[in-house]
Amino acid sequence: MKKLAFGKYLLPIYAVLAFIYLLxxxxxxxxxxxxxxxxxNISWRGFTFDNWLSVCEAQGVCAAFGTSVSIGLISTxxxxxxxxxxxxxxxxxxxxxxxxxxxxxxxxxxxxxxxxGAGLAAQFFNVGAEMGFGxxxxxxxxxxxxxxxxxxxARVASxxxxxxxxxxxxxxxxxxxxxxxxxxxLLPGIMAAALLSFALSFDDFIITxxxxxxxxxxxxxxxxxxxxxxxxxxxxxxxxxxxxxxxIVLFIQVRSSRKAKRLxxxx
Amino acid sequence: MAIAAFGHxxxxxxxxxxxxxxxxxxxxxxxxxxxxxxxxxxxxxxLSLVATSLQTMDxxxxxxxxxxxxxxxxxxxxxxxxxxQIFRSFFYALVATLAALVISYPLAYFIGVKARRxxxxxxxxxxxxxxxxxxxxxxxTFAWKQIFSSESWIVTTLQSIGILNPDQYxxxxxxxxxxxxxYNFIPFMTLPxxxxxxxxxxxxxxxxxDLYANPRRTFTKITLPLSMPGIVSGxxxxxxxxxxxxxxxxxxxxxxxxxxxLGNVVESKFLKSYEFPTAAALSVILMGAILLLVTLYVRKxxxxxxx
Numbered sequence: 188m189k190k191l192a193f194g195k196y197l198l199p200i201y202a203v204l205a206f207i208y209l210l211x212x213x214x215x216x217x218x219x220x221x222x223x224x225x226x227x228n229i230s231w232r233g234f235t236f237d238n239w240l241s242v243c244e245a246q247g248v249c250a251a252f253g254t255s256v257s258i259g260l261i262s263t264x265x266x267x268x269x270x271x272x273x274x275x276x277x278x279x280x281x282x283x284x285x286x287x288x289x290x291x292x293x294x295x296x297x298x299x300x301x302x303x304g305a306g307l308a309a310q311f312f313n314v315g316a317e318m319g320f321g322x323x324x325x326x327x328x329x330x331x332x333x334x335x336x337x338x339x340x341a342r343v344a345s346x347x348x349x350x351x352x353x354x355x356x357x358x359x360x361x362x363x364x365x366x367x368x369x370x371x372x373l374l375p376g377i378m379a380a381a382l383l384s385f386a387l388s389f390d391d392f393i394i395t396x397x398x399x400x401x402x403x404x405x406x407x408x409x410x411x412x413x414x415x416x417x418x419x420x421x422x423x424x425x426x427x428x429x430x431x432x433x434x435i436v437l438f439i440q441v442r443s444s445r446k447a448k449r450l451x452x453x454x
Numbered sequence: 455m456a457i458a459a460f461g462h463x464x465x466x467x468x469x470x471x472x473x474x475x476x477x478x479x480x481x482x483x484x485x486x487x488x489x490x491x492x493x494x495x496x497x498x499x500x501l502s503l504v505a506t507s508l509q510t511m512d513x514x515x516x517x518x519x520x521x522x523x524x525x526x527x528x529x530x531x532x533x534x535x536x537x538x539q540i541f542r543s544f545f546y547a548l549v550a551t552l553a554a555l556v557i558s559y560p561l562a563y564f565i566g567v568k569a570r571r572x573x574x575x576x577x578x579x580x581x582x583x584x585x586x587x588x589x590x591x592x593x594x595t596f597a598w599k600q601i602f603s604s605e606s607w608i609v610t611t612l613q614s615i616g617i618l619n620p621d622q623y624x625x626x627x628x629x630x631x632x633x634x635x636x637y638n639f640i641p642f643m644t645l646p647x648x649x650x651x652x653x654x655x656x657x658x659x660x661x662x663x664d665l666y667a668n669p670r671r672t673f674t675k676i677t678l679p680l681s682m683p684g685i686v687s688g689x690x691x692x693x694x695x696x697x698x699x700x701x702x703x704x705x706x707x708x709x710x711x712x713x714x715x716l717g718n719v720v721e722s723k724f725l726k727s728y729e730f731p732t733a734a735a736l737s738v739i740l741m742g743a744i745l746l747l748v749t750l751y752v753r754k755x756x757x758x759x760x761x
Binding site: 211229269280291301325336396421 | 477478480481482484485487488489491492493495496497498499500502503506557560561563564565568573574577579581582583584585586587588589590591592593594595596597598599600601603605637640690694695697698699700701706707716717720721724725730733734737738740741744745748
C-alpha cells in the first residue's frame with residue numbers, strides 16, 4: 188500500500204527536479220546580472236543594479252546586440268516571405284518533382300550547422316565575397332527558410348478552401364481574395380514562423396561565426412568575451428531577451444486557450 | 455517547428471487539389487524564388503565544400519596555396535590525423551542523446567499523459583521545457599562552466615568528500631562536455647516525445663492492465679512502441695546538432711584540448727590556420743555520416759513524407 192502511494196508521487200517529483208535542472212543556468216545568469224563584478228563576472232562580489240541601469244557601459248555589448256536584432260529582423264522578413272510562398276505552393280498545387288522539392292527543403296534542417304556554416308564560408312571564399320553583415324543575413328535566411336515552410340504549411344493545410352471559393356464567387360479578384368481572405372487566415376501561422384525564425388537567427392552562433400568576418404553579433408560577443416571574462420551587462424541583455432520571449436509565449440498561450448473556450452461555447 | 459519535419463506529416467494529404475489551367479505557372483512563381491535561394495546558398499556551398507575537400511595544398515612558399523585537384527588522400531590523412539576527434543564527436547553525441555532520452559522520457563510522459571486533465575498546467579510546463587532556448591545558447595553554457603568551475607562550492611565539496619581528487623576538476627573533462635551537450639539539446643528531445651505521448655490513447659494502457667499485464671509489460675509492449683515516432687524524431691533532432699557542436703567542447707567553455715570534437719578541428723582549421731581542405735574534408739565526413747544515419751532512420755521508421 189505504502190509503495191503504491193509513493194509511486195504516485197514519483198513522477199511529479201521527478202518532473203519538479205527536471206524543471207529545476209533546466210532552470211539552473213537561467214537562474215544563475217539572472218543572479219549574476221546583479222553582481223558587482225570587477226574584471227570577470229565569476230565570483231560573487233556584492234549586489235548592484237548598475238549592470239541593469241547602464242547596460243551599454245560594457246564595451247561593444249549594445250552594438251553587438253543591435254547588430255543581432257537588425258540581422259534577425261531582415262533575415263526573418265526575407266525568410267518568412269520566401270517560405271510562405273513555398274508553403275502555399277506545396278499545399279495548394281500539384282506539380283512534378285514534388286518529392287525532390289520536399290527533400291531540398293528538408294535537407295537544411297537535417298544538416299549540422301557546422302556543415303552549413305563551413306560550406307557557405309567556403310563558397311563565399313571561392314567567389315571572393317567580403318564577409319560581414321550581408322553574408323550573415325544570407326546565411327540566416329538560408330537556415331530559417333525550411334523552418335518557415337514547415338510552420339506555415341501546417342496552417343495552409345488547415346485552411347478551409349471554401350472560404351476562398353466564396354470570395355471568388357463574389358467576384359473577388361485573385362489579389363483581393365489573397366489579401367482579404369487567405370492572408371488574414373494564414374497570419375497566425377506566419378507570425379509563429381516569423382517568431383521562430385527571429386529566435387533562430389538571434390541565437391545562432393555556429394553558422395554566424397564562420398560567415399561574419401569582423402561583424403560582431405551578440406552570441407559572437409559572448410564567445411569572444413568568454414576568454415577574458417564575461418561582463419555582467421551580457422547577463423542583463425540575455426535575461427531581458429529571456430523575459431521578453433517568455434512574455435510572448437505566455438501571451439500566445441493565454442490567448443489561444445481563451446479562443447478555445449470561446450469556440451467551445453459556440454458549439 | 456523542426457519536430458514536424460521529422461514527425462509523420464499526413465494532414466496535408468487530405469486537402470483537395472483543385473488544379474486548374476495556369477496553376478502550374480502560379481506554383482512555379484511561388485516556388486522559384488525560395489528554391490533558387492536554396493540552390494545557390496545551400497546546394498552550391500555543399501558542392502563547393504566537396505570540391506574544397508579535394509583541393510591540393512602547396513606549402514612550399516611558406517603560405518598555404520590551394521589549387522583544384524582530386525586529392526582523395528586528403529580524406530585518408532584527415533581520418534588518420536583526427537581520428538580521436540571524429541570518434542569523440544560521434545561517441546559524445548551518442549552518449550548525450552541517450553542521456554537526453556532517459557531524462558526526457560519520464561518528463562514528456564508526465565506532461566503528455568499524466569497532466570492531460572490540466573491543459574493550462576501542460577502549457578506552463580511546456581514553456582518551462584523550452585525556457586532554456588530563450589536564453590542565449592552561449593550564455594547558458596557559460597553559466598554551467600561557472601557553476602562547475604574549480605572555485606565553485608560544488609567542486610570543492612566533491613573534492614572534500616573524496617569523489618574528486620584535490621587536483622581534479624570538472625571543467626575540461628569529457629563528463630562536463632557530455633553534460634553540457636545533454637543539457638543544451640534536451641528540449642529537442644522532450645518536445646517530439648511530448649507530441650507523440652500527448653496523442654497516446656490511454657484506453658490502450660487500461661486494456662493492457664485489464665489483460666493482467668504488469669506496469670512494466672504495459673510499458674514495453676504498448677507505451678514504448680506507440681511512442682516510437684517521437685523517439686525517432688527526438689534522437690535525430692538531438693544527435694545531429696550535438697555531433698556538429700564545437701561550443702561545449704571548446705576550451706573556452708566546458709572542454710579542453712583532450713575533449714575537442716570534429717567541430718573544434720573544423721573551426722580552428724577554417725578560421726585560424728586556413729587549412730581549408732582539411733576543414734572541408736572533416737565537414738564532408740560529418741555530413742556523410744549524418745545523411746547515412748537519417749536515411750537509415752527514415753527508412754526504418756517509414757517516414758516517407760519528410761515535410
